[in-house]
Amino acid sequence: MIYVETNSIIGSENLAFEEYFLKKEDIREPVLMLWRNRPTIVVGAFQNTHEEICEEFVKANKIDVVRRTSGGGAVYHDLGNLCFSFIMEHGDFTNTDYSAFLKPVVEALRGMGIQAGINGRNDLFLGDAKISGSAVRIYKNRVLFHGTLLFSSDLEILSRALRVKQDKLVSKGIKSVRSRVTTIAEHLSYDMDVLEFRERLLQALFGESGGKEYEISRNERREIMCLARDKYESFLWTYGKNPPADLTHGKRFGGGSITVKASLKNSRIEQIRFEGDFLGCMEMKDIEQLLNGVVYERDAVSRVFEELDIRPYFGTITKEEVVSCIMGDDRI
Known part of the structure; x- marks a missing residue:
């Protein structure tokens, strides 16, 4: 050492x-x-x-x-x-x-x-x-x-x-x-x-x-x-930058808090940002770029995470919990 x-x-x-x-x-x-x-x-x-x-x-x-x-x-x-x-x-x-x-x-x-x-x-x-x-x-x-x-x-x-x-x-x-x-x-x-x-x-x-x-x-x-x-x-x-957002959803999970701030255009995610005290260990821009341009609808957002290992980004917070925060609902 x-x-x-x-x-x-x-x-x-x-x-x-x-x-x-x-x-x-x-x-x-x-x-x-x-x-x-x-x-x-x-x-x-x-x-x-x-x-x-x-x-x-x-x-x-x-x-x-x-x-x-x-x-x-x-x-x-x-x-x-x-x-x-x-x-x-x-x-x-x-x-x-x-x-x-x-x-x-x-x-x-x-x-x-x-x-x-x-x-x-x-x-x-x-x-x-x-x-x-x-x-x-x-x-x-x-x-x-x-x-x-x-x-x-x-x-x-x-x-x-x-x-x-x-x-x-x-x-x-x-x-x-x-x-x-x-x-x-x-x-x-x-x-x-x-x-x-x-x-x-x-x-x-x-x-x-x-x-x-x-x-x-x-x-x-x-x-x-x-x-x-x-x-x-x-x-x-x-x-950091704090650009205006069309929607802001926040939730606290066992693995920490997430606040999602997103701008929409023609029902698609134009820009999205994740904030919070969740224990991510890699840059969030990887996830944010994958979501840009995606239709703001639960199934479309869920598909982005299907083959993705999100543990380096969100720790113990699950894919279902992340999607529920993005959509601002309680379906987990």
């Missing part, structure tokens, strides 16, 4: 490091990154940024906002949160089971006396509260699996910076964001700060075999910084 040290606490730069090494196909060994951000909201690839953040609070508190390339929901980072990233060749990964990626993290935490467990597909919990969320991005035959670890984050800021829809809270059976999360530090029986936690996690993930740190060249760092500036710091990438 290779370890990459970003030496950055800027969200746009750390996301650029991830993308650079995901697409660096000449590295065949697994890559590990452990990194932190200054106060930052990281929104999922398919989310509407304006709907996920409390903009007035975010601006007043100088919280950065960036968009990642993986699906899932918006998360709050600060220097009390530790992020982990694994990059490797993905083999037969189908985007329905994250346990193979999460188990090493769980084992490392338990080795420190932190009795974390996997809850659902992509979360780690301590007791009844969440300490980690994770997501995936696929590029060719390579996969990026990354997640958060709330070690000593300011949960009050977290709860005020993020805007969570009421239907999500109801579906989880909770009253507020704050009641749903906890920090690892709150559950420790001994003193440890986030930097010591980082070192102990690194040692545990490397194991007895150890690992080596990748030496980033000056040219590589320059390329990464350009990617951070040109993509991850751009308004268009972070906030």
